Amino acid sequence: MAGLLDNIESPADLQGLGPAELAQLAREIRTLITRTVAARGGHLASNLGVVDLTLALHRVFDFSRDHLVWDVGHQCYAHKILTGRRAGFENLRTAGGVSGFPSPAESPYDLFRTGHAGASISTALGLALAEKAAASGRRTVAVIGDGALGSGLALEGLNHAGAAGADLLVILNDNQMAISQTVGALARHLTRMRTTPGYDALKAEVHEALERLPMGDSLARAIHTLKDALKEAVVPDHVFERFGFRCFGPVDGHDIPVLLETLEKMKGLGGPRLLHVHTQKGRGFAPAAEKPEAWHSARPFTEQNGQVLADEDADEPATWTHEAVTELVELATADARIVAITAAMPEGTGLLRFAHRFPDRFFDVGICEQHAVALAAGMAKGGLRPVVGIYSTFLQRAYDQLFHEVALQELPVVFLVDRAGLVGADGPTHHGLYDIAYLRHLAGFTIAAPADRGELVGMLRLALQTGGPWAIRYPRERTPEADFSDVPVEVGRASILRRGAKGAILALGATAAAALEAAGTLELEGITVTVASARFARPIDKACLGSLVAGHPWVMTLEDHVGPGGFGSAVLECAAANGYDLRKIGCVAVPQEFVEHDTRQAQLAAAGLTAEGIAARARALSGKA
């Protein structure tokens, strides 16, 4: 068969295609996704898993009118290809190209900019209630994975939706995986449904029998009771029926005719409905199907054999992630109270190595950041020393637990805040640009950011020795090859890395490397500058700041974080409180806007945080621009 995909400009073009053509189209879409991710990197396994489901949804519904909300949104590639973005798809995740997540700016078929898990049922229910109020007849569909389904937010949405009576179809895309194996009791329940065949067949039979019977109310009620009793006795009940959803499935999410038939049947039913679909992550690309966790977020690779090209795995030796976990394992060997917690990110946070070493002291709680933080509080109260490995962007979800369960109780919980700063191709949903701002006003929190490996190790040791909550933030990058200094880490003390007279740079965390590089360039031009590693965003080293301001014509702060509420703000507050000359201080930070997908390097450059940008600013401040 000739290529069909070239003729698909919008979902309307799917009408009239027969089963063989839809299957062919699914193969072509998988090929395009695989080829594109091989070149650009991206979420491969999840996207390959939902191609057939996406085709079926776009065939049965009209999402130019109806609403489709993808949970997380990392699995929307086939949706993008079918909704007018096939032509530009090859530029996936590159500057100005198609984003890796839903984006309303790209297409009216994308309703929300998403990237965080668990929100789809709530936003879809909101849409459904709005349509109910307008009596528009538009339908609303949410697609959510079994991983995201266990998040508190998703369960809150289900709880409301089951009682709200709006026209909402939830598709449960069950592939038994989050990034790694889905964890928790709900996952166990879904697995039981997978391994107990016959539920759907039985239900269909009973439904049909009921529909055929002419009967009065009391007989109907009696038979419904019998049906419920039968289900209890023979097969596990779908837990969401108890929430008020009409549940269908599990069905094979790769069998397009079955999907079409089931969706057609369910489409007009109204009220809260749930279709349980079984899919396979990585479907159609053998390496991803065999090892989906490794291909969840893939780096560029060779399409023919799955050989990964880029050498920058987050947990490779010499990355901040790797060095932090290596030290944590070392410390945990000597202190049995140390436990580690992740919210469904054992690979990304590097904590998988901790899990292998201390399986009984490792807790993967699923995509439940709020629970992870509150759990850590309980563990700390109980005498353990919990360390939560978490991305800056996902810790946002647990703000209230940071305040209420941790800070307010003055508990010793350590947060390894990974991916702090600009993250590159994942774009605005994933940047870790706000953690200093949302932690800095919580009394008792110590916020540290290492400039080199020695500082990282010193901070982690100190965090576990001292009381109270700590956050240690670092980006997805390699540590500098050699340490910049060997001055021991002390709480609230900065470290001078080099001295000069024409200006001073107070750099937070990994920005120190760029500052030192800039200082080297500037020295050749006769502009000697002092460079200090601030080490802490809270507390600020006021003595160091005072001497930098007094001893230099200008002081420049650097941070891989948004300006408002960040490190520079903290420095300005400290300067104001202590009567230092505020006019001398300028802050370089990420501007308060949503930074689009690009390489991390380009994003840093745009914010003025590369060595070139820092040097240019120093020249301007020194009147040598």
Ligand SMILES: Cc1ncc(C[n+]2csc(CCOP(=O)(O)OP(=O)(O)O)c2C)c(N)n1
């Ligand atoms: C709040 C939040 N925490 C963590 C993540 C990181 N993350 C992205 S996708 C994913 C797994 C999602 O699993 P599931 O919902 O089952 O979808 P699948 O990838 O299996 O299709 C995780 C943990 C996230 N996006 N949002």
